[in-house]
Amino acid sequence: MDDRISELPDYILSDILTMLSMRDLLKTSILSKRWCKLWYLRRDLYFDVFNVLGSSEEELLQTGYLVDVLNTSYIPPGFKFYGVPTMETHINLDMSRDEFVNRVNQFVMNFQGEIIDSFVVNFYLDDEQSSTVDQWISFAIERGVGRIDLLLLGRPYNKPIGLATRRNPCKIDFGSIFLKSNASTLNHLRLQNCLALHPTNCDFTPFKNLRSLSLEESKLDETFMESLLSNCPRLEELCLTFCEFKSSMPEIVSSSLRHLKVIGCYFVSKYDHQVRVNLVLLDCLKLASLELDRLELTSSEDGFDTLNFNTPMLKSIIFSIPLNQDLNTYVALCATFFPQLEILHLTTYTMVTTSLKITQPIKHLKQLNLFIFVDSDILDDAEYDPLWFLNILQACPLLQKLSIMFTEPEFFENQNDVTRDVETFSHDEIKVIELGGCVGNWFEIEFVMNVLKYAHKLEHIVMSPYWREDDELDWKSNSVWFQSGRKRVSEKLQIEEVIGREKVVLK
Incomplete structure (x- = not known):
């Protein structure tokens, strides 16, 4: 039988390869040197359970990477469950995580492309994989990446089986990353389940072209935020959702910011309770849209409620009024x-x-x-x-x-x-x-x-x-x-x- 596919021109074969999962893409590299060269042209890299471990939920359940668990919620001793229990699908980390990391590493080590546009990981990872994640970030930045999404909660399968307790988030070592590569091409960064601290040996000047930053269910400190804002003159969009701060919400001061979302942020008290923190000072002359849990009022010198906001161009706002x-x-x-x-x-x-x-x-x-x-x-x-x-x-x-x-x-x-x-x-x-x-x-x-x-x-x-x-x-x-x-x-x-x-x- 004639190999009609190999007779296709490079640009058509390249388009076909962009439709394959990362797992299948690696398999094509054994077909011929020409095919191996073509998949290096892929510029959008997306790694999740379906791209890396299996093509469907049914296949992942059969292999054990996913498991169905009966959910009856928590029932106190002595009480009966009333209602219809439901089945929930969870990721089996004991079986899947090492395999996922190894396959992504294999792809990264074999990838010979010089330029990529986006790099996305959607899988539950924590502090044990911190050094590996840093290597992935450096790999992407070295190839002039414009967008990085590290969705390390692995939604929709963000209830892992195999973990007795929730572990520490993945620590991102920005200092080490900046020493190895230039991040000036990066304009979009989204982090979930990460520990983001201010680098000790440098500042965030390499993020000078960053336009969009989203931090979700991550641990931050006030120095990190304030340094990042002062060194990102082109930042237009900032999203902070359910992030943990050390003590309080940092002041948001930016001459470029246009869109801001701050929802569900908190710090942990000495009694191990979550204490909600609210935005109390905002100085953004170009801000057009704002989404908050609630507006935090402060008392002026004459005793009246007021806001420490300087946002004269604001067009849209979302908030709730406290009880x-x-x-x-x-x-x-x-x-x-x-x-x-x-x-x-x-x-x-x-x-x-x-x-x-x-x-x-x-x-x-x-x-x-x-x-x-x-x-x-x-x-x-x-x-x-x-x-x-x-x-x-x-x-x-x-x-x-x-x-x-x-x-x-x-x-x-x-x-x-x-x-x-x-x-x-x-x-x-x-x-x-x-x-x-x-x-x-x-x-x-x-x-x-x-x-x-x-x-x-x-x-x-x-x-x-x-x-x-x-x-x-x-x-x-x-x-x-x-x-x-x-x-x-x-x-x-x-x-x-x-x-x-x-x-x-x-x-």
């Missing part, structure tokens, strides 16, 4: 400290808001997403105004889209149909309103009726029973909506002969 904090304060601070703000994602609690008093409008806000945790007891409070979010429209004169999601909603029994006197107002910009987590409560209906009355350019308002606390979680709903809530809303709109009710969409 028992006043929403009015945060709205006023957003108006003062973020004068160019256009998009706001805000999580709050019903118990922290009585009535929103408009002291200063957020002049340029165009999109607002509200996540409201509903407390059933608050509706019995005579001072609580369940229609406070109507005032949001008055606080944001240029708002075009408003999304409100009630989490854990419930229908309040024995409620009377209340018609609340709302101060007359006019809104000429709002076009789309979405209400999630609806169950047919009277204040949902009153909100819709008032919006239809005062929002002159409204195109539609959607009422949906579905809600979720996080974009990565499944949607939930309360069956009350389907049993009676939707009908209740529809009948109320018909009885009142509300003008514009055709704009209401009931999911």
